[in-house]
Amino acid sequence: MVRSLLPPLVHLVIPIFLLVVIVGHTSCGGAIACLKAAQTPNFNLDGDIVTIDSHPGDSPLNRWLEPLTRLVSTLPLAGKSQEEALSIVIDANVVEQVERLALSKTIQGAWEGGHPVRIHGWVYDLRTGLLRDLGVTKGP
Ligand SMILES: [Zn+2]
Numbered sequence: 001m002v003r004s005l006l007p008p009l010v011h012l013v014i015p016i017f018l019l020v021v022i023v024g025h026t027s028c029g030g031a032i033a034c035l036k037a038a039q040t041p042n043f044n045l046d047g048d049i050v051t052i053d054s055h056p057g058d059s060p061l062n063r064w065l066e067p068l069t070r071l072v073s074t075l076p077l078a079g080k081s082q083e084e085a086l087s088i089v090i091d092a093n094v095v096e097q098v099e100r101l102a103l104s105k106t107i108q109g110a111w112e113g114g115h116p117v118r119i120h121g122w123v124y125d126l127r128t129g130l131l132r133d134l135g136v137t138k139g140p
Contacts, residue, residue, distance in 0.1 A: 016116070017116045017117075017118055018110075018115065018116065018117045018118070019117075019118050019119075019120065020101065020107075020117065020118070020119045020120070021119075021120045021121075021122060022094055022097045022098050022101065022119065022120070022121050022122070023094070023122045023123065023124050023131070024090045024091070024093055024094040024121075024122075024123045024124070025090070025123065025124040025125075025126055026086075026087070026090065026123065026124070026125050026126050026127065027086075027126050028086075028090055030065060030068065031068065031086060031089045031090050031093060032086060033051050033052055033065060034051055034065055034068040034069040034071075034072045034089065035072055035077075035082075035085055035086055035089050037049070037050070037051040037052075037065075037069045037072075038069050038070075038072035038073040039072075039077075043073065045070065045073055049062070049066045049069050049070060050062055051065040051066065051068075051069045052065065067096075068089070068093055068096075071089075071092055071093065071096055072089050072092075075088055075089065075092055076088075077089075090123055091123060091134055094121040094122070094123060094134055094136070095121055095134060095136050097121070098119050098120070098121040098134075098136050098137075098138060099136075099138075101119055101138075102119055102138040102139075107119065107138075107139075111139070111140070116139065116140045117139050117140075118137055118138070118139035118140070119137065119138045119139055120133065120136075120137050121133075121134040121136040121137070122134065
C-alpha cells in the first residue's frame with residue numbers, strides 16, 4: 001500500500017489572503033500635470049478643474065485627473081522643491097486611493113463577509129527599481 005505524503009485535505013487549512021496593491025510610481029506624468037495645474041496662479045477649486053489645457057475640460061483625461069488635481073491643491077507644498085512636491089503628490093495619491101478603495105462597497109462587503117482582503121499602498125521608484133511600502137495597509 002502506498003501512503004500519501006500529503007495530509008488529508010480535511011486537515012489542511014491554509015489561510016488565503018487576498019492582496020490588492022495600489023502602486024504609484026516616481027516621475028509620474030499624471031502627477032506632474034496635476035501638480036502644475038494646481039500651482040497655476042489662477043487655479044480655483046470652486047471652478048472647473050482643467051488639468052490638461054490641450055484637452056476639453058470634460059474630456060475623459062481631465063475628468064480622470066481632476067480628483068488628483070484637487071488633492072494636490074490641499075497638500076502642504078509651500079517651500080518644497082518640485083521634486084519634493086512631486087514625491088508628496090505621488091505618495092498622497094496612493095494613500096488616497098487605498099482609503100477610497102477601503103471604503104468601496106466591494107471591499108466593505110468582502111470584509112463584512114469575513115474575507116481577509118488587504119490593501120497595500122506602494123510607490124515604485126523608476127530609477128532604483130525598488131518598491132517603497134507607504135505603511136498604509138488596510139484590512140485584517
Ligand atoms: Zn504615472
